[in-house]
Amino acid sequence: MSIVQAVRPRFGWYGDDFTGATDTLATWAERGYRALLFLRAPTAAQLAAAGPLDAIGLAGATRAMSPAAAKTELDKAGCLFAALEVELLHYKCCSTFDSAPDVGSIGIAVQTLRRYFPNALLPIIGGQPNLGRYCLFGHLFAAAGTGGIVHRIDRHPTMSVHPVTPMGEADLRRHLAAQGLLHVAMLDYRAYQGVETSVLLDDCLAEKPDAVLFDVAAEADLAVIGQLIADRIAAGPMLAVGPSSVARALVAASNMRPTDTPAPDIFSRRDGAVLALVGSLSPVTRAQVEAALDYQRIDVDPVRLLTEFGYLQSLRRQAEACLATDNVMLVTDAAQAPPAQMERVAAATGMLLSAVLSETQVSRVVVAGGDTSSHAVDALDIWGLSYRAAMVPGAPLCRVHSDDPRLDGLDIILKGGQMGPPSFFADAARR
Numbered sequence: 001m002s003i004v005q006a007v008r009p010r011f012g013w014y015g016d017d018f019t020g021a022t023d024t025l026a027t028w029a030e031r032g033y034r035a036l037l038f039l040r041a042p043t044a045a046q047l048a049a050a051g052p053l054d055a056i057g058l059a060g061a062t063r064a065m066s067p068a069a070a071k072t073e074l075d076k077a078g079c080l081f082a083a084l085e086v087e088l089l090h091y092k093c094c095s096t097f098d099s100a101p102d103v104g105s106i107g108i109a110v111q112t113l114r115r116y117f118p119n120a121l122l123p124i125i126g127g128q129p130n131l132g133r134y135c136l137f138g139h140l141f142a143a144a145g146t147g148g149i150v151h152r153i154d155r156h157p158t159m160s161v162h163p164v165t166p167m168g169e170a171d172l173r174r175h176l177a178a179q180g181l182l183h184v185a186m187l188d189y190r191a192y193q194g195v196e197t198s199v200l201l202d203d204c205l206a207e208k209p210d211a212v213l214f215d216v217a218a219e220a221d222l223a224v225i226g227q228l229i230a231d232r233i234a235a236g237p238m239l240a241v242g243p244s245s246v247a248r249a250l251v252a253a254s255n256m257r258p259t260d261t262p263a264p265d266i267f268s269r270r271d272g273a274v275l276a277l278v279g280s281l282s283p284v285t286r287a288q289v290e291a292a293l294d295y296q297r298i299d300v301d302p303v304r305l306l307t308e309f310g311y312l313q314s315l316r317r318q319a320e321a322c323l324a325t326d327n328v329m330l331v332t333d334a335a336q337a338p339p340a341q342m343e344r345v346a347a348a349t350g351m352l353l354s355a356v357l358s359e360t361q362v363s364r365v366v367v368a369g370g371d372t373s374s375h376a377v378d379a380l381d382i383w384g385l386s387y388r389a390a391m392v393p394g395a396p397l398c399r400v401h402s403d404d405p406r407l408d409g410l411d412i413i414l415k416g417g418q419m420g421p422p423s424f425f426a427d428a429a430r431r
Helices: 003-007 018-030 044-050 067-083 106-116 172-177 189-193 197-206 219-235 245-253 283-290 302-307 311-323 339-359 370-378 424-430
Strands: 011-015 035-038 055-059 088-092 123-125 133-136 139-143 150-152 184-187 211-214 238-242 274-278 295-300 327-332 364-368 384-392 395-401 411-415
Touching (some): 011 018, 011 067, 011 245, 018 035, 018 370, 018 384, 018 411, 067 106, 106 238, 123 219, 139 172, 172 184, 184 197, 197 211, 197 219, 219 238, 238 245, 274 370, 274 424, 283 424, 295 311, 302 311, 302 339, 311 327, 311 339, 327 339, 339 364, 339 370, 364 370, 364 424, 370 411
Parallel strands (some): 011 055, 088 238, 123 211, 123 238, 184 211, 274 327, 295 327, 364 411
Antiparallel strands (some): 035 384, 133 139, 139 150, 384 395, 395 411
16 A cells, blocks of 8 residues: 555645635644645655644646646646545635635636546635635625734735735636636525525536635634535535635534644744744734844845845845844845746745854744745745644644755744734744
């Protein structure tokens, strides 16, 4: 029997960016499930090192990919999860569903992965209340920062003007239709109040839709949705789409008893300072940067980083000198960031992070920004992440798994632009 056959976790997830993938990791692990997030397709040796798993994740970057690149990436992922014989594969998209026909297409993801998971039900979970995300009659709403004012997504102060995938449509059915999912049925939140919920879902499925969108108005809705999903998994392997609320729904309803695992030790950490890398242009993150008094700030000019030979090494030397005595925050200059070259900037900051860590021991790494996190972690010799402890919703404290002893066991936090309170960076340094 091969190691792939031996592992056989019940659940899998593919994260369209690294930050979101760690949120799903936390969702499973905090409820006692054995879970590990791989940063690329695992080898047999890495699967063996991970041990038995209930849920297995793969961190990707399809949120920033063209349809052709995403299809190639997701065909490989579909083959992997089908070989692992997971009962349900969760395509983990951002909780704000920011995507477009030409970049980060959720429609392409569904069309590519569906053939590996042919269950008649393909649920799309439209909200995640613990992050301030709500879906009402198919329309998406999101808070502006932790505990902030809730806006319809097409009027959200950040997501409506996102530099790559601005959200100009709040109706998720229309939004996804533009990406090729022309027939998305809907179960609105009123259906969860009665006893005929399953019958209403059967009525939706009778129309043979591309997917079924589930409203989420409150956390309690997820248990109802999870039970509907669990009742239909027996019909065959299932694909589900949405933020980490997919996992939250499943753990609220699943009859599987997670394996008892010892509580993680969150108090011990390596010697050394904290190194933060900030690439997010979100006003939430920028306010957190201004409130971060526990760090020595080094501004990074993205134009110079892309065009000036030797600038990266100059930044590396400056960071290393500061890390000898202080925490350090590398901050991409928002005013000078060229929107058309955002991906190249994110990749270059990932190389900068790798260069600093190759010469300096730190106790913890914090990366802010979805694309920045994807490229930063991809630049490091890391093959997996496991959960250590809660930090803020959507951004847990994780442990690095690497064959490089300088990186193995390192603390890391990957934070999306909208996540965390104003004190986030101070909390990340002190806890």
